[in-house]
Amino acid sequence: MAEGFQAPRGTLDWLPQRSAARRAMIERFRQIFEGAGYGEAMTPIFEDKALFARTAGESSEVVGKEMYLFEDQGGREMALRPEFTASIVRLYLENGLSRDPQPVRLWSAGNCYRFAAVQRGRYREFTQVNAEAIGSDDPAIDAELIALQLRWFESLGLDGLEVRLNTIGDRADREPYLDQLRAYIDAHSSEVDDEVRRQRDLNPLRAFDTKDPASAAIMADAPKITDAVSDEAAAHFAAVRSFLDARGVNYTLDPTLVRGLDYYSRTTWEISWPALGAQSGIGGGGRYDGLAELIGGAPTPGVGFACGIERVLLALEDQDRSPAPERQMDVFFAIFCDAARPRLHALMDQARARGVAAEADLAGRAVKGQMKQADRIGAALTVVCGDDEWARSVCVVRSMASGEQTEVSLDELVEHLHNAKMGTA
């Protein structure tokens, strides 16, 4: 290890067991969203830096200091994607999807990259599953996305989720409100801490996030954006809530909930699993009706969310649950005769070609060790072939559950294994 390499800080190695869990989670996500009419979209892992800079906002941490940037050999400024939404909207515009029936609904899964301080649940390379609906401002979509997202969590066996919901109005509502909020902070300037004063200039909405109790008390009485939104946005939010209420979705209203990316408008939400501690946010999203214009497209409404696979998996592991299916093998080949190995390996391959999951000893194990291996991998059957059987061109097929053994001619072995598999399946 001293002279060796370690995975880069903030990255994870995925061994088979967790890889299976991860894949099962994504597969579940796929089933749920494709069952609701969402199609899979994949975008490049890197994009023009400006795509993210313009959409997420220069004042956001993500753009300000967390992007992985590089200049390619052609001198282009590129960034590894810190999130999906900007890429998906870019995809929508670039591929003319505004000509498709609206809204265009897409889901994605893949790695994102942010150069942030590493801790449990926060990694520099991490995986998000993502869903976006672009081209309609129907409040039913906001509610549908939240409901589907919750269905995913529940299908994985995660209990005790908290859903927080808010509306931050339209961009046009924002400036007058921000002036109001800045004025309030200025009026209480001497009573709040540096953090609030810093946010006042940077992103006043975030001033509500202060941890300082005195400042928090002051901010508790500050004007809330929820009260400052237009009648139209308020009506939209009321409609979102009615769609959620009709489904029986539990949520709490949090008028200080502001998502960290500047492009959000109207509905915002966050789902957390509190036991995870500081990185308890396992999913979040919102509406971004102004985003398409920011990157040169026609005004196009949109709404979407993302969930962090690693965090959800940590939560599941904390509950001693794994979404990974049991590993199973149909047949193990236990061969105690060197001369027999080539022929039996060939037969094993033929069985595999017919859909039988099979493996053989590859470690030179003794008899006992090979049987133990068969047991360990959960093989339903073990093909046993030693000198005696090989001399007679047969083998013994043992049922690992019952211990029952039958002798089978090597010529009929593949057919026998195939039938056994079909019979039990």
Next chain:
RNA sequence: GUGGGCGUAGCUCAGCUGGUGGUAGCUCCGGGUUGUGGUCUCGGCGGUCGUGGGUUCGAGUCCCACCGCUCACCCCA
């Protein structure tokens, strides 16, 4: 980027105020069962004590730096 805790076999960990690394548990491999698993039992493999310096006659144990993990700030998935 800033603080606190931690870093001994593949994994989980003992190791008292510095005096030669633990028959430790689990895993893995083998024997007990001349060719048959899950239990039991015996044995074996496996460590430059995170890395590099320093103090000391002597450092896993003390000091410093770095790397990594972890908790929190922050940020967000």
